[in-house]
Structure formats: C-alpha cells, structure tokens
Amino acid sequence: MTEPSQTLTGNPGPGLLGDALKTTFEALFAGVVNAAFGVAMRLTRNQADAEDLVQEAAFLAYRGFGSFETGTNFRAWFLKILTNCYYSKRRKEKSRPVTSDLDDTPDLYLYARSGQAGFPTQGPDPAEELFERLGTERIVAAMARLPDEYRVVATLYFMEDLTYEEIAQTLECPVGTVRSRLHRSRKMLQKALWQVAEENGIVRADPQQADA
Amino acid sequence: MTQLNRTNCEEAFRRLDDFLDRRLTPEEMKIIEEHLHICGWCAREFNFEASVLNGVKRKLRQLQAPADLLSKVLSELRAEDERP
Numbered sequence: 001m002t003e004p005s006q007t008l009t010g011n012p013g014p015g016l017l018g019d020a021l022k023t024t025f026e027a028l029f030a031g032v033v034n035a036a037f038g039v040a041m042r043l044t045r046n047q048a049d050a051e052d053l054v055q056e057a058a059f060l061a062y063r064g065f066g067s068f069e070t071g072t073n074f075r076a077w078f079l080k081i082l083t084n085c086y087y088s089k090r091r092k093e094k095s096r097p098v099t100s101d102l103d104d105t106p107d108l109y110l111y112a113r114s115g116q117a118g119f120p121t122q123g124p125d126p127a128e129e130l131f132e133r134l135g136t137e138r139i140v141a142a143m144a145r146l147p148d149e150y151r152v153v154a155t156l157y158f159m160e161d162l163t164y165e166e167i168a169q170t171l172e173c174p175v176g177t178v179r180s181r182l183h184r185s186r187k188m189l190q191k192a193l194w195q196v197a198e199e200n201g202i203v204r205a206d207p208q209q210a211d212a
Numbered sequence: 213m214t215q216l217n218r219t220n221c222e223e224a225f226r227r228l229d230d231f232l233d234r235r236l237t238p239e240e241m242k243i244i245e246e247h248l249h250i251c252g253w254c255a256r257e258f259n260f261e262a263s264v265l266n267g268v269k270r271k272l273r274q275l276q277a278p279a280d281l282l283s284k285v286l287s288e289l290r291a292e293d294e295r296p
Contacts, residue, residue, distance in 0.1 A: 022293070030282055037277035051281055058285045059292065107225070111260045126260050131267035139271045158265075158272050164235065183229050190264065 025065050028074045029058060035075060035160060036082055042155040043086045045144045053089070057082035079160065080170040083152060090148065102145065102188035109190040117203045133202045134193065142192035150185035157182055221247075221254050232262055 036057065040050035061068075061081050068077055106112075110130070111121055120126040131139065146154060156167045164182070168175045198205040224247045230236050231244050248255040 026286055026289075029285070033282045033285070034277045037281060038273065038275050041275060042272070047278070051278070051284075054277075054281065055285050055288060058289060062289050062292070108257055108261070110264055111257060114260075121260055122256050125263050125266070127263035127267045131271055134271075136271045136274050139268060140275075143272070158269050161269070164233070179229075186229070186265075189268065 021065060025062055029061070029078070032075045032078050036078060038159050039079060039082060039155050040086075042140070042143055042159060043083070043152060053082060053085055057085045060085065073166075075160070076162070076166055076170060079156065079162075080172075083156075083170055086152070102147075102191050105187040105191040107187065109187060110194060113194050113203075119203075130193075130197065130202075134197060134200075138196045138200060138202075139193065142189060142196045145192040145195070146185055146188050150181055150188060153178055153181040154185040154189060157185075221251055224248070224251070224254050225257070228258060228261060231258065232265060 033054070036054050037050055040053040040057075041047065044050045044053055057078065061078050064081070068074065110127065114127070114130060115121045119130050120128075134142075143151060143154065143158075152171065153167060156162050156170060162170065164175050164178045167178045167182075171178070194203070197203045224244055227236060227240070227244060231241065234241065236244065248258055
C-alpha cells in the first residue's frame with residue numbers, strides 16, 4: 001500500500017506562504033520556467049501573451065502551493081495550472097469557428113512529399129535536412145496552425161515528452177482522447193510543415209498536390 | 213495481437229504511433245521489430261516517422277525563456293506577498 005500523499009503545510013493565509021515554502025516554491029519554479037515559457041509560447045503564439053500566461057500561472061501556483069503534494073512532479077503540476085489558465089482565457093474570448101484544411105491529411109504525408117521533392121527518405125535521420133532548412137521559427141509557425149485542442153496536446157507531447165497518462169492528467173481528459181488527438185495532430189503537423197516549407201520557398205509548391 | 217509477417221504491413225502500420233512512443237508490450241514491440249527487420253518498406257516508413265518526431269522535438273525545445281522572465285515573475289510574487 002502506498003503512503004498517503006502529503007500536502008505542504010504552513011500556508012498562513014490567502015496569497016501568502018511561509019519563508020521556507022516561499023523559498024521552495026521559488027526554487028521549483030526556477031527549474032520549470034523555461035519549459036513553462038516554451039509551452040506558453042506554443043499555446044499563445046506570441047511572446048507577450050506567453051509571458052503573461054506564465055506570470056498568471058505562477059500567481060495561481062504560488063497561491064495554491066499549499067495543496068502541492070510533496071514528492072510529486074512539480075513540472076506536471078505547474079503545467080496543469082498553466083494549461084487551465086490558457087483554457088480559461090480562451091473561453092473568455094469570442095468563440096471562433098475551428099476549420100482546418102489539415103483535417104484530411106493522409107498518413108505518411110511528409111514521407112510521400114519529401115520523396116516527391118527529392119528530399120531524403122532513408123538514412124539514419126532522413127527528415128533532418130528538411131528540418132534544418134525549416135528552422136525552429138518555421139516549425140513553430142507550423143505548430144501554430146493546428147486547431148487549439150490538437151495544438152495543446154501536441155505541445156505537451158513535443159515540448160515536454162510527457163507520457164499519454166501525464167498529458168491526460170494535465171488536461172483532465174481520458175488517455176484515449178490524448179491518444180487520438182495526438183495521432184491526428186501528428187498528421188496535421190506534417191501537412192502544416194510542408195505548407196510552411198512551400199510558402200517559404202524551401203520546397204517548390206506543387207499545384208496538383210495543393211489539396212492532397 | 214496477431215502474428216505479423218511479410219503480408220500484414222497494414223497491421224504493423226496501425227501500431228506505428230504506439231511503437232514509436234513505446235506504448236506496446238515488450239512482446240508486441242518485438243513482433244513489430246521482427247516485421248521491420250524483414251520488411252524494407254515498413255522499416256523506411258517507420259524510420260522516417262521517427263526522424264520527423266525527433267526533429268520536431270529537437271527544434272521546439274531550443275527555445276529559451278527571456279532572461280528576465282524568472283526575475284520578473286518572482287518580483288511580482290514578492291510584491292503580491294507584501295500587499296496588505
């Protein structure tokens with residue numbers, strides 16, 4: 001039988017932590033700030049909003065630090081707060097119809113297109129050349145094209161290497177939902193990457209394949 | 213899981229994501245690996261998909277938070293603490 005999880009004590013009131021807890025929180029937060037910002041950037045798509053999101057999540061985490069269970073994963077706990085913050089902000093925005101031309105992406109999209117365009121499809125790291133030519137910023141731009149619910153799952157997967165179970169826990173949804181969204185988001189991302197590559201002249205646009 | 217052989221690439225492909233994420237049982241992983249060993253087409257496709265996943269992860273993780281973000285957040289938290 002596992003021992004009951006312990007929560008941190010010593011929170012003397014709302015918004016306040018004792019000195020020891022404050023120091024502990026600051027040290028833990030310092031260890032996740034890069035990851036939190038990276039995830040926030042993928043979610044919000046711009047630096048100012050990403051910084052605001054990290055700030056807001058830090059406030060909530062700080063206030064709720066008394067309920068953090070010692071010995072559990074602070075990073076996962078913080079990212080859960082951060083993604084909840086993001087969803088909360090999104091709900092306040094006008095609802096936007098989600099339509100995506102990425103929905104119908106066939107399997108092995110990049111493999112097929114790379115082969116047609118003369119990029120490597122075999123070797124130790126066959127997609128490396130395409131990714132080097134794309135560069136981080138354009139890959140970020142491709143991620144930004146994914147519909148929200150897919151982008152959030154993909155962000156946690158690609159940025160943080162969380163397991164399906166950890167992503168499900170973070171987003172408070174079933175593991176099966178994570179699995180299916182991740183599967184679709186991978187396919188969508190492949191098409192988005194190719195679109196970005198075409199738009200930036202990295203590969204030649206093929207009008208016959210535009211709707212593939 | 214049914215036994216995989218040269219003729220059921222479709223069965224292997226259906227497990228591509230789970231294989232790459234190592235979400236199969238050791239026995240299932242071994243069966244897929246054996247299939248990839250004998251099927252060049254599947255091996256190329258699986259290898260390419262693994263390369264795509266690793267490429268996206270590698271690139272997306274290069275971003276660093278602005279140098280002053282940590283100090284900004286911590287000073288805001290301390291200011292919050294001092295509010296009556």
